[in-house]
Amino acid sequence: MAGGTNHTFPAACVHKVLSNDYLLMEILLRLPILSLRLFKPVCKQWLSLITSPSFILTRTRIPTIDPPSGLFIRRSSQNFNEYYNYDFVSFDPRIPAKRSILFSFNSNAEIVQSCNGLLLCYTLCLGEYHIYNPLISMFKRLPPLIYDLHYDRNNGIKYMNMAFDPTKSPYYKVVHVGTHGSVYDDELDHFIKIRTYSSETGVWSVWDDLFCYSSFDGFCLGTYWNGAIHWFSYYERFHVIKLDIVNHPVLTKIQFPLPLTNFQGPLVHCDRKLFKSHDSLLLLCKDYDHSRHLNIYEMKNGYSVWSVKYFVNLDDMMRPYPTWRMPTNWRCCDTLSIILGERDEDSFMVIELSGKILQYKFVLETVSELFDSGKPVISINDCFECIASFAHA
Incomplete structure (x- = not known):
């Protein structure tokens, strides 16, 4: 408003813009993908535009x-037919939660990794890996690995992880790490060989570098951020391991922040978990195992220093909600996601408590129930962020 004048657009002008497919497409292209998903049912014209190959x-x-718009959580079940069923927990009240999410390419697919809109999935019955975009039901089967004489299939570790950042490249990489050596080699468990699949070339590449085996024991739970995969290793208790794969695999370490209390010893920060949100790598940890305080540290792109982002008292968090009792053995792995909002009051973490999926907003200090799964999450490796994306598998 300028000079107190209320600028309005005549209904005829609005209708003229919205009835013009070219102008409407230019408007829709500038909206978040989640908004596009919500706008599909508006009318047939919008649905046709949003789902057209040229628009995508x-x-x-x-x-x-x-x-992220929500989480895929694998349901805990003794029934084999439901073993690969995932529930969708929505962060947005406009999008309903769903039970028994089945993937279009295979009903027995297991999610291995989620990365910026794409899922790395594995089907045990076929022994195949797929890249899958659940928003547009697009999938691609990865070509099988070709092993050499010094790459044993049956012994040692075999881990997969995924690297995808559409702001830097439309192509993704899949990183495979495995024990290097033969079954007769006494040093079988001492070295790791890295192979990468690129969606740009469509083939696997083998890197000549050999890495220390002990650093990769937590690689399968790694978090991709800022051109590198980050994870915790049991053998490196005071560091985050970082594998840079932008051009050439480079392994480095990021030291943990000092504890906020006076606690010292080998078990400092022993309860911990990594997340990424927006432009930040987040470290959730306790100073010591039985602490009732959570520290959330933030690392920016420059890898300069950890800074304290949030400090959470577990008992104070649940005190206004006596029906949701926080157990004394509650651990960081029960935190499923941490989301930094555009505003501090929009930032929250998602926790699992006796089968209930709860959202806790840091600044507002409020807790709300997002979903009741009825059973606890199977493990920390069975919860994956869902990010709306039109990226090609």
């Missing part, structure tokens, strides 16, 4: 990453 291709070329 054009939107894919816009380098953005939407914030």
